[in-house]
Amino acid sequence: MRKILLMAKRDYVESVRTKAFIIGLVVAPLLFGGGFLGIAILKKQPDLHEKRIAVLDRTALVAPALVRAVAEKNAKEAYDKITHAQTAALYVLQAVAPAAGDAEAQRLALSDRVRSRELFAFLEIWPQALHPGRETKPKAPGVAYYTNAGGIDTTRNWLREPLNRAVRSVQLAQLGVEDGHFEDLLTPVAIDPMSLLMRDARTGALQQAKKKDEIADFAAPFGMVLMLIMIVMVGTAPMLSAVTEDKNQRIFEMLLGLATPMELMAARVLAALGRSLTSSAFYICGALLVLQGMAMMGSIPLHLLPWFFVYLVAYVTMLSSFASALGAACNSPQDAQNLATVLVAPIMIPFFVMMPVMTAPNGAMATAMSLFPPFTPVLMLLRQCMPMGVPAWQPWVGLVGILLWTAGITWVAARIFRVGILMQGQPPKLSEIIRWAWAK
Amino acid sequence: MPAVEIVSVTKTFGEVTAVDDLSLSAPEGSVYGFIGPNGSGKTTTIRMIVNIFYPDRGQIRVLGEEMSGARNHLIGYLPEERGLYRKMQVRALLEFFGELRGGRNVGKEVSAWLARLDLEHCANRRVATLSKGMSQRVQFIAAVVPEPKLLILDEPFTGLDPVSADALREAILDLRRRGATVILSTHDMTVAETMCDHICMIFRGKKVLDGTLASIQDQYSNDTIRVAVGGGLAVLDDLPGVEKVRDLGQVQELRMALGCDPHEVLRALVERTRVTSFSVAKPSLHDIFVRIAGPAAEEVEVA
Numbered sequence: 001m002r003k004i005l006l007m008a009k010r011d012y013v014e015s016v017r018t019k020a021f022i023i024g025l026v027v028a029p030l031l032f033g034g035g036f037l038g039i040a041i042l043k044k045q046p047d048l049h050e051k052r053i054a055v056l057d058r059t060a061l062v063a064p065a066l067v068r069a070v071a072e073k074n075a076k077e078a079y080d081k082i083t084h085a086q087t088a089a090l091y092v093l094q095a096v097a098p099a100a101g102d103a104e105a106q107r108l109a110l111s112d113r114v115r116s117r118e119l120f121a122f123l124e125i126w127p128q129a130l131h132p133g134r135e136t137k138p139k140a141p142g143v144a145y146y147t148n149a150g151g152i153d154t155t156r157n158w159l160r161e162p163l164n165r166a167v168r169s170v171q172l173a174q175l176g177v178e179d180g181h182f183e184d185l186l187t188p189v190a191i192d193p194m195s196l197l198m199r200d201a202r203t204g205a206l207q208q209a210k211k212k213d214e215i216a217d218f219a220a221p222f223g224m225v226l227m228l229i230m231i232v233m234v235g236t237a238p239m240l241s242a243v244t245e246d247k248n249q250r251i252f253e254m255l256l257g258l259a260t261p262m263e264l265m266a267a268r269v270l271a272a273l274g275r276s277l278t279s280s281a282f283y284i285c286g287a288l289l290v291l292q293g294m295a296m297m298g299s300i301p302l303h304l305l306p307w308f309f310v311y312l313v314a315y316v317t318m319l320s321s322f323a324s325a326l327g328a329a330c331n332s333p334q335d336a337q338n339l340a341t342v343l344v345a346p347i348m349i350p351f352f353v354m355m356p357v358m359t360a361p362n363g364a365m366a367t368a369m370s371l372f373p374p375f376t377p378v379l380m381l382l383r384q385c386m387p388m389g390v391p392a393w394q395p396w397v398g399l400v401g402i403l404l405w406t407a408g409i410t411w412v413a414a415r416i417f418r419v420g421i422l423m424q425g426q427p428p429k430l431s432e433i434i435r436w437a438w439a440k
Numbered sequence: 441m442p443a444v445e446i447v448s449v450t451k452t453f454g455e456v457t458a459v460d461d462l463s464l465s466a467p468e469g470s471v472y473g474f475i476g477p478n479g480s481g482k483t484t485t486i487r488m489i490v491n492i493f494y495p496d497r498g499q500i501r502v503l504g505e506e507m508s509g510a511r512n513h514l515i516g517y518l519p520e521e522r523g524l525y526r527k528m529q530v531r532a533l534l535e536f537f538g539e540l541r542g543g544r545n546v547g548k549e550v551s552a553w554l555a556r557l558d559l560e561h562c563a564n565r566r567v568a569t570l571s572k573g574m575s576q577r578v579q580f581i582a583a584v585v586p587e588p589k590l591l592i593l594d595e596p597f598t599g600l601d602p603v604s605a606d607a608l609r610e611a612i613l614d615l616r617r618r619g620a621t622v623i624l625s626t627h628d629m630t631v632a633e634t635m636c637d638h639i640c641m642i643f644r645g646k647k648v649l650d651g652t653l654a655s656i657q658d659q660y661s662n663d664t665i666r667v668a669v670g671g672g673l674a675v676l677d678d679l680p681g682v683e684k685v686r687d688l689g690q691v692q693e694l695r696m697a698l699g700c701d702p703h704e705v706l707r708a709l710v711e712r713t714r715v716t717s718f719s720v721a722k723p724s725l726h727d728i729f730v731r732i733a734g735p736a737a738e739e740v741e742v743a
Binding site for chain 1: 487491513515517518519521522523524525526527528536537539540541579582583
C-alpha cells in the first residue's frame with residue numbers, strides 16, 4: 001500500500017501542477033456551459049429588424065383580424081415592460097388583394113419580393129382556413145407560409161397564435177358572438193405547475209404546495225449531472241496520453257522492478273481520483289457560491305451529494321483503469337488520440353440521451369439504461385435528481401451493478417496494462433489485446 | 441547460498457520460446473556476467489528474476505526466496521530500456537525511487553551518490569535537460585539507492601564516455617566489495633572478461649556457457665595465435681593450418697585448425713615478413729562468443 005500511495009502522490013502532484021490541469025479546470029465549465037452562455041448572449045442581443053410579411057387573403061375576412069392580432073402581440077411581447085425599450089423584432093403584416101388573373105404569377109412576384117429581401121415571407125390564406133375541421137377530398141389547403149429562411153425559422157411559430165386568434169375571431173363573428181366575449185373565449189387556460197403537499201415529519205404541520213420553478217426543475221438535475229461529467233473528464237482524460245507518454249519514455253520497466261502492474265495501475269487510478277476530488281471541490285464550491293448568490297440553494301438536491309460522490313468514485317475508477325489499459329496498448333500519442341473516442345463513449349452516450357430520460361424519467365428506456373452499469377452514474381443520478389425520484393431499490397441495484405462492473409473492468413484493464421506497457425513496435429490488434437487479458 | 445538460482449526455467453511468448461529449460465546459479469557476492477546475442481533471452485531472464493514476467497515452467501529463487509517479488513526492495517535494477525520522468529528534478533526523482541524501494545530518509549545517500557558520479561550540479565535540474573550520459577548515471581543511482589543486495593544491470597556502460605564508464609565500473613565493484621551480488625548483462629566482451637567473476641552465455645534461450653573465464657577458456661585448446669607483422673594483411677593469406685584470420689587493427693588473431701603446429705605458422709610468417717610479436721593463447725571471450733553465435737552457428741543450424 002505504501003508503494004501505491006507513493007506513486008499516486010507523485011502522479012497526482014505532477015499532474016495537478018501542470019498547466020493542462022489548471023487550464024482544464026477553467027476550460028471544462030466554459031466548454032460545457034459555453035452553449036448555454038451562447039444562447040444567453042444571443043438572447044441579450046436580439047435581432048430588432050422589422051419582419052415584413054405579406055398576407056394574400058383569399059377569404060377576404062382573416063387578414064384584417066390577423067393584422068390586428070399581430071399588432072397586439074407586438075405590443076405585448078416586443079417591448080420591455082418597465083423600460084419600454086424594444087427587445088424583439090416587430091412583425092409588420094401587409095395585406096395583399098388576390099390578383100384577378102394568374103394566381104401563380106402573383107405568387108412568383110411575391111416570392112421575388114422575398115428573394116430581394118423586401119419581404120421576409122408571405123402567407124396565403126384559403127377559405128378552408130375557416131373550416132379546419134372539415135375534411136375535403138382532395139385535401140384543400142388552409143394556410144401556406146412561403147419563405148426562404150433557412151435553419152430554425154421561429155417566425156412560423158410566432159405567427160401561429162395570432163393567426164389562430166384571427167381565424168377564431170372571424171368564426172365567432174360568423175356565429176354571431178359579440179366582440180366583448182372574444183377575449184374570454186380565445187385566451188387559453190394556463191396550467192400552473194405546483195409541488196405536492198406534504199406533512200412535516202417533525203412538527204406534523206401541513207406544508208402547502210408551492211408554484212414550481214420549471215427552469216430550476218430542469219437546471220438542477222442537468223447541472224448536477226453536467227458537473228459529474230466535467231469532474232470525471234478532468235480526472236480521467238489525461239490518463240490515456242499520460243500512460244502512453246510514460247510508456248514511450250520507457251519508465252515502466254524501472255517501475256515494474258519495484259511494483260506489480262496492479263500496484264502501478266492502482267496508483268494511477270488513485271491519482272485520477274485525487275484529481276477528480278480536487279476539481280470537484282473547486283466546482284462544487286463555485287456552484288454553491290453562485291447558487292447562494294442567486295438565492296437558488298433550495299432548488300439543489302443536496303441530499304443526493306453522497307450518491308454524487310459514490311458515482312464519482314466508481315466512474316473515475318472505471319474510466320481511469322480503462323484509460324490505463326488503452327494507454328498501455330498504444331504505442332504513440334496518435335494511437336492514444338484515436339482511442340480517446342472509445343474512452344469517452346461511456347460518458348457521451350448517456351449525455352446524449354439526457355433529454356429523453358428527463359422527459360420520461362421512469363419510463364422503460366430510462367430505467368433500463370440507468371441500470372446498465374457504464375451509464376448508471378450519469379443516468380441514475382439524473383433520474384434521482386428529478387422531483388419524482390426513482391423507486392428506492394433502483395439506486396442500490398445500480399450501485400451493485402456498477403461496483404461489479406468496475407471491479408471487472410479494473411481486473412481486465414490491469415491484465416492488459418501488465419502486458420501492454422512492455423510492448424513496443426506495431427500497435428496491437430483488438431484480438432491481441434483481448435488475449436492479453438487472459439494471458440498468464 | 442546463491443543470490444539467484446534458476447532451475448529449468450522455460451518462458452514462451454506465443455510460438456516463440458524465449459528461454460528454454462535454463463538453469464543457472466549466481467554466487468553471492470560475485471559479479472555474474474550475462475552474455476548472449478540480441479534476442480537470445482537475456483532480458484526475458486532478467487525480467488523473470490525481477491518478477492516482471494512469470495516463467496511457464498521451472499523455479500527461480502532470489503536471495504533465498506521463491507520468486508514472488510517479496511525481495512524486490514533488495515534488488516536494484518537498471519533496465520536496458522532507460523526511462524525517467526523527464527519533468528521531475530533529479531534529486532526529487534532519486535528520492536522517489538529510493539523511497540519506492542523501501543528506503544527512508546534517502547536524501548543523504550542520494551547526495552553521496554550524486555557527488556560520487558559527478559552529478560551534484562544537476563541535483564535541481566529537470567531530467568529532460570540532462571545529457572544521455574548524465575541520465576544514465578542518474579538511472580544507475582536510482583538503482584542503487586538504498587544499497588541493494590542484488591544489483592541487476594542491463595548494458596550499464598552503453599553510451600558512457602570513458603571517464604563516466606570508469607566511475608560507474610568503480611562504483612559497481614565497490615558495491616560488490618561491500619557484499620552485493622551483481623548480475624551484469626553486456627555485449628562488451630572486454631567488460632565481461634575484466635569485471636566478471638562468472639560468465640553465463642545464453643543463445644537461443646539455452647545456456648551454452650557457464651563458469652569463470654578461465655574455466656570457459658579451458659574448454660577450448662590453445663588454438664589462437666596473436667601476431668603483429670609488417671607488410672599488411674596479405675602476408676597472412678594461406679598460412680599452413682590457419683582457418684581464420686581476424687584483424688584487430690594493430691594485432692591479428694589467427695585461429696588454428698586441429699593438429700596445426702604453431703611453430704610451422706611462425707616459420708612461414710618469418711619467411712614472408714618481419715614479425716614483431718607472436719603469442720599462442722586460448723581464444724578470447726569475444727572469439728568464443730563469435731564461434732558460438734556467429735554466422736558459422738547459423739550455418740550449422742541450417743544444415
